[in-house]
Structure formats: structure tokens, C-alpha cells
Amino acid sequence: MHEDCAAQAQINVSEAPQTPIRLPPELILEILEDVLAEPHNITDLALVSKAIASLLYRLLYSTVLLPSPERIRSFAEDVISTAPGLICQHVKRVIFTWEGQPSKETLDFARDILLACTEAHTLALPGCLVPSLLADDNPQCLPTTLTHLTLGSFSMSNIPPNHARPSFSNLTHLRIADPFGLFTTPRAMFKHLGSLPNLTHLYVPHVIMRWPDTDDDFVDDVVALLHERDKLHCLIVGLCLPRIQQPSEEYDRDRDYELEERVRQASTAWTRVKQLQEAEERLLIIRADVTGAWLREWKNAGSIKKPFDFWRETISEGLSERKREGSCQSQSGEKGRDLWP
Incomplete structure (x- = not known):
């Protein structure tokens, strides 16, 4: 995801004209390239064509990379401040790549993102976020649309056993990326992650x-x-x-x-x-x-x-x-x- 572009893509395109402008594909591509090169132009684009602006949102937000607490906070504010579904309907992959010690504020913002991105099918969590987000008492914390999950690492001691996690009922692909410090057998994970049918x-x-x-x-x-x-x-x-x-x-x-x-x-x-x-x-x-x-x-x-x-x-x-x-x-x-x- 282009962070500079995304940070400026704040306009509510629901206020734009409802009838899309009919343009040749070559011209639409030229417009998109221009806005990606100059992100501040998205405001003008949204006022001209809701359809093209929506396509741009799809390009910007289909994969959301969150490499720092600042980026986590910024994106959480984006999804909260814009019209419902404006951004989140386009988010398909949410990738947290920050590995520091999370503050309560950072965890709250991470939960806000996951609660809002109800159409996401892919999620990647570093080991530092796994205990808080997977052990969350709120069953709606993770999207039920998830099919692909990557965990930076896994420790059974940090996640209570749970044999029926609704959020993972559709999960088809699971990756435990790095081995944890203590030896864990693969089957033991399912006592904590759920049955994953x-x-x-x-x-x-x-x-x-x-x-x-x-x-x-x-x-x-x-x-x-x-x-x-x-x-x-x-x-x-x-x-x-x-x-x-x-x-x-x-x-x-x-x-x-x-x-x-x-x-x-x-x-x-x-x-x-x-x-x-x-x-x-x-x-x-x-x-x-x-x-x-x-x-x-x-x-x-x-x-x-x-x-x-x-x-x-x-x-x-x-x-x-x-x-x-x-x-x-x-x-x-x-x-x-x-x-x-």
C-alpha cells in the first residue's frame, strides 16, 4: 500500500456525483496514474467521478501495511473518520509488520481496524500482537471472512484454549511463520486456535x-x-x-x-x-x-x-x-x- 497516498485519501466520495463519467479506459488509467503520483488530487477527483475515485480507493487499500504504531493509529483514524464502508469495503489484506511492545492505545487502534475491516480475507499478526488480539474477549474482534492467517510466532501460554473460534471457521490457510522460544507441537496449537474445520x-x-x-x-x-x-x-x-x-x-x-x-x-x-x-x-x-x-x-x-x-x-x-x-x-x-x- 502507498502510505503517502493513503494518508491523504480522506475525502468522502459519497458526496460526489452518482452518475459516473464515461471515459475511454486509457484516459481512466492516465487519471489514476496522475492521482497516484500527486495524492492531493484525490479530493478533486472525488468531486468529479465517484466511480473512478472508488477504483482508486480499491488500488490504495486492497493491501494495508501497518509497520509502526503511528501508521496503525493513522489508518484507524482513517476508517473511523470516513463514511461507513468507504475505505473498509476495499480492504482485503491487513498486514501488521511492527514488532515492538504494544501500548494499550496501539492495541485499541488495532482492534478498531480489525472490527472495521469486515471484508478482509487475509491477516498477518506479529508475535507481539497475537496474545492480545487472539485472546480478546470480544468475539467480533477478528473478521469472520478470514481465510488466510499468518502469525509471526505462537505461544500456547499466551492464548487460552478455545475449541470454537467463530472468526476462524472459514480459515483455509494458516502459517506460523517463526518458531517460538519453547517447543510447541503443531497439534497443540489447535487447542488454542480452535478446530479450524x-x-x-x-x-x-x-x-x-x-x-x-x-x-x-x-x-x-x-x-x-x-x-x-x-x-x-x-x-x-x-x-x-x-x-x-x-x-x-x-x-x-x-x-x-x-x-x-x-x-x-x-x-x-x-x-x-x-x-x-x-x-x-x-x-x-x-x-x-x-x-x-x-x-x-x-x-x-x-x-x-x-x-x-x-x-x-x-x-x-x-x-x-x-x-x-x-x-x-x-x-x-x-x-x-x-x-x-
């Missing part, structure tokens, strides 16, 4: 060889999960190497990728998942980083020409890994190939 795609991370027996416990849980969930089309396992600190440019320059690969492939988790793939086409495996990768992935999320698609890219990576290893010859059908909306 329509879940078809799941991504879970795991840090290999961090503690004794956790590799076996993790893989055993993956096996049980695949057995219990017939609707699950694709389960992607992201295996991470233990790392003390967050990746940095200095660290990346000095990385020994060959050593990392030997360590990864020597782990129990890598070996067992590879063996399971021979009989389970729904199971994919990728190499993953311990922390922060999902935030970097959203840098270009506001690009109209190149929207971000985690599931397509990650499933493609998992299928390529399977093909390289030759561990599963059958790749027929469309399982695991669904793209996010």
Missing part, C-alpha cells in the same frame, strides 16, 4: 536439534496431524537451524551454507520427513530461517504489478525439493497448489 493449507516451523527428542516429537505430531485431517491438502514443514541472534547482513556474508546443509540433512527431522514424503504427497519440506523472514517478504506487498504470494512460492519450493530428492514420483492433481486470494 476448513483448514486446507498449513505451514509450521521447527528448529532442528535444539533439544533432545524434539525432532522425533515434532515429526510424530506431523504424522498424526496428516492422519486426523482429511481436508488438509498441503502441510509444509519449514526446518530451521538453531541460531542465537536474528539474521543480519554481516551474518549472511559469513554464512557457511555447505555446513548448514550438512547439519540440516543430518537431523532426525529432515531424514524422517523425507521418508514420509514417499507415501504422503501432501507433505512438503523447505529450508527456513529462524526469525524475521516473513517481515521481509512483505516489503513489496503493496505493489500492484507484483503482489506477494507466500503459498505459491513456498509450495513451488517444496515441490522442487521433492523433485530433486526423487522421494515422491506422484505429483498429479491440484493438491497443495491453491493460491491465496
Whole structure:
């Protein structure tokens, strides 16, 4: 989302003429490009053509990126101050990418945004916001239209058990982006996130060889999960190497990728998942980083020409890994190939 444009897109287009101006598509595109380049012109545009202004709102707000408390507050004020539904009807993805310690004010603004964006199908929450927003007593805090959910991290101790979360009844794609400090089995999450009856795609991370027996416990849980969930089309396992600190440019320059690969492939988790793939086409495996990768992935999320698609890219990576290893010859059908909306 273009933040400078969005911050100035405050005009109530409901006051604009109801009859759209008939213009050639080329001219409409030229008008849109002009307003995107000069956001202050949206006021004049809204007074001329409600239809074109509405299209501009759709371009600006389909993906909302919220990288700071200031941006969270600004967007919350936008949706509260404009006419009901003017902005929110166009919001399809709400992406919080700020990872600080939230104040009560920031949490209140975040709730206001989620309460207003009733048409959103995709939500991404950093670990710092997960406990407050998922443990919220207000059942209407999250849109019931959600189909895609990304959690920066997950800790069972921060979220009370709940086997029937109405907000997640339509959820089809769940991604736990980064492993939490304490080991958590995938199936244990469902005691807190709800039954997720329509879940078809799941991504879970795991840090290999961090503690004794956790590799076996993790893989055993993956096996049980695949057995219990017939609707699950694709389960992607992201295996991470233990790392003390967050990746940095200095660290990346000095990385020994060959050593990392030997360590990864020597782990129990890598070996067992590879063996399971021979009989389970729904199971994919990728190499993953311990922390922060999902935030970097959203840098270009506001690009109209190149929207971000985690599931397509990650499933493609998992299928390529399977093909390289030759561990599963059958790749027929469309399982695991669904793209996010």
C-alpha cells in the first residue's frame, strides 16, 4: 500500500456525483496514474467521478501495511473518520509488520481496524500482537471472512484454549511463520486456535536439534496431524537451524551454507520427513530461517504489478525439493497448489 497516498485519501466520495463519467479506459488509467503520483488530487477527483475515485480507493487499500504504531493509529483514524464502508469495503489484506511492545492505545487502534475491516480475507499478526488480539474477549474482534492467517510466532501460554473460534471457521490457510522460544507441537496449537474445520493449507516451523527428542516429537505430531485431517491438502514443514541472534547482513556474508546443509540433512527431522514424503504427497519440506523472514517478504506487498504470494512460492519450493530428492514420483492433481486470494 502507498502510505503517502493513503494518508491523504480522506475525502468522502459519497458526496460526489452518482452518475459516473464515461471515459475511454486509457484516459481512466492516465487519471489514476496522475492521482497516484500527486495524492492531493484525490479530493478533486472525488468531486468529479465517484466511480473512478472508488477504483482508486480499491488500488490504495486492497493491501494495508501497518509497520509502526503511528501508521496503525493513522489508518484507524482513517476508517473511523470516513463514511461507513468507504475505505473498509476495499480492504482485503491487513498486514501488521511492527514488532515492538504494544501500548494499550496501539492495541485499541488495532482492534478498531480489525472490527472495521469486515471484508478482509487475509491477516498477518506479529508475535507481539497475537496474545492480545487472539485472546480478546470480544468475539467480533477478528473478521469472520478470514481465510488466510499468518502469525509471526505462537505461544500456547499466551492464548487460552478455545475449541470454537467463530472468526476462524472459514480459515483455509494458516502459517506460523517463526518458531517460538519453547517447543510447541503443531497439534497443540489447535487447542488454542480452535478446530479450524476448513483448514486446507498449513505451514509450521521447527528448529532442528535444539533439544533432545524434539525432532522425533515434532515429526510424530506431523504424522498424526496428516492422519486426523482429511481436508488438509498441503502441510509444509519449514526446518530451521538453531541460531542465537536474528539474521543480519554481516551474518549472511559469513554464512557457511555447505555446513548448514550438512547439519540440516543430518537431523532426525529432515531424514524422517523425507521418508514420509514417499507415501504422503501432501507433505512438503523447505529450508527456513529462524526469525524475521516473513517481515521481509512483505516489503513489496503493496505493489500492484507484483503482489506477494507466500503459498505459491513456498509450495513451488517444496515441490522442487521433492523433485530433486526423487522421494515422491506422484505429483498429479491440484493438491497443495491453491493460491491465496
